[in-house]
Amino acid sequence: MGKQIEALIIDDERYSREELRHLLEQHESILVTGEADSGENGLARMIELAPDVIFVDIEMPKMNGMELVHLAKKMKKVPLIVFATAYPNFAAEAFRFEAVDYLLKPFDEEQLKETVMRIEQRLSDHEAEAGATSGKLAVEGKKEIVYLPPNEIIYISREEGQTNIVTKDQVFQSNSPLKELEQRLKGYPFFRIHKSYLVNLAYVKKLIPWFNGAYNIELHGRKEQLSVSRNYVKELRSRLEL
Structure with a gap:
């Protein structure tokens, strides 16, 4: 990425802000x-600065970090979110954001180095999506x-x-082969994990070792797990982890 990533630190503890700024610099x-x-x-600072990413504490008086992020998600330019806190017990709720x-x-x-790499990749993916076609995938049904x-x-x-084309709330049927849809979705972060599955990498939550070098994959918004063929594991991890 050519342009620097603009970050905003939100924390009621001065020492924590100074430490995080020093490390990010x-x-x-x-x-x-x-x-x-x-x-x-x-x-107020988010509205003023429109940062690319915010590093936000959770336990703050009056408006806490979760409440702040809920409002941030409604902004015209939604920043990437990194929670920076002393409390591990909010992690599950945090990732729902x-x-x-x-x-x-x-x-x-x-x-923190790994976090910065994830931020860079997420913004790079967003730029790729913005540069791709703005069209939508047409799914032709009977009616x-x-x-x-x-x-x-x-x-x-x-x-x-x-x-089957699966979203958070619905499953749509199509007669189009998987390979055809894979071609039509080029430019978006879709990856073939198995001869029968094409996954949107933005929704990947966990990779779970299975057996003989294969994995199962857990996705945000879905309860079922999908199989990852061992032939695809190395490239998948490369795409996810950098």
């Missing part, structure tokens, strides 16, 4: 454009044609000659 891709000492001030990462105090330099935004598709499967 070691990364050339990050530019800390501001700080805020409360959720209310953080909201599609947070890039969940950092625990005191901050670990290696973990109607449904147009789906690619970023709402969690995964696509092919079973018994029928293609």
